[in-house]
Amino acid sequence: MIKRGLLILLALLVILLAILFFNAFTFNSRQPAIAALPAPAVDPEAIQHFQEAIRFKTISFTDSALLDTAQFFGFQRFLQKTYPTAHAHLERELVKNYSLLYTWKGKNEKLKPIVMLAHQDVVPIEEASKSSWTVDPFAGEVKDGCVWGRGSTDNKINVISIFETIEKLTKENFQPERTVILALGHDEERGGSGAKTIAKLLAQRNISAEMVLDEGGIVTRNKVPGMLKPVALIGTAEKGYLSLLLTVEKNGGHSSMPEQETALDILAKAVVNIRQHPFPPNFAPATVGFMSHVGPEMPYPEKLIFANMWMFKSVVIGIYEKSAAGNAVVRTTVVPTIFNAGMKDNVVPTKVSATVNLRLLQGDTSDKVIAELKKIINDDRVSITMSTEFLNEASATSPEEGFGYQHVQETVKKTFPETVATPFLMIGATDSRFFGDVSTNIIKFSPMIDPIGFHGIDERVSLESFQQSLWFYEKFLRQ
Structure with missing residues (x-):
């Protein structure tokens, strides 16, 4: 009887292994057979233009009163002066004082237009970090094969690459088949009101675009474990954005006679409870797409795992959860970012607050997560107020079979x-999130290779990336 049972188990094991390897064997590549063409050499003047663009301190501060309008107007005059042929062929509009909207008329008015986005603004340099920079953050220096400076990767490489390409094409009297609309927001780094206004304006004009292309994923040679080829992360969706203010009010008093529980105690407990009870993990449609495109290109045993997600889903989630970036891909995240409490070291505060920021996975709406947080906190003394200034639900997922x-x-x-192209879930926010009424094909991709220092010290991008970025936009617009 025992022998028979073992034989049955062995037979089941053989069948299971056969299914696993059959699925892996038939896990075919989804990459189109298209050969890359070598990018032409970069005109030294284009590099100089890129450097000059970085020197404009088009900074978005949290406090909009700090906006240096001269820097933005200077940058816009620089674009007009540097790209005169482009500006002669494209209609230019100023939106909300500082954002730019260009229209390049296509040959065939029956074809839907495409919309290309980039943003003029950059994040500030932390005062405490200035001395840690290898170069002046606004000098646009070329060093060690890279262009250095704030905004080099986010997002002036896109702005300059697009304008260099349009200038080149218009000088050749090239006219695209489709109308091309170029939108350059001025405050993407503080919420994107400029892009939001442009999106509303296009919707009011009844413009239905075939696609929208914004910044987003990159080409990476080292950020996808197990991959031996470069991977182009083409964003087809992005997570939502929600900030909540947790507030507690309770009698304070002298610090020499504290109550058993203070307002700060209550708030701290609420925050700890939130952090100790993460939202459940799941795979967004864009992540499923990522696995189906990258999996077939992987060596064993990774290919075997991705070919059999019905069995290994929990294993893959466990791997994702081990890193901050991976964890953000598989769940709605919540983290405290600001605490406000107290005015003097010997006074127990009566009102305290904490801001928590959430990035919403598809399927987790703002109402749903707020209701869940109330259950987790389980204390009516903690009030929850939703910030509506930057609220955005998770985006829809652009179809892989779509034009975009x-x-x-x-x-x-x-x-x-030899690059593997794949859908990808953006965990950060982009201006394109406002364009859902303009197009159902919204793609988030920046054609650069492993940039360094997004929003950080020594931000820089390689000259190779700039060369490939110019080539990408030329191919994109010529087709």
């Missing part, structure tokens, strides 16, 4: 040699 993804994928394959 297919066109970007094809351009990537023609631009970056």
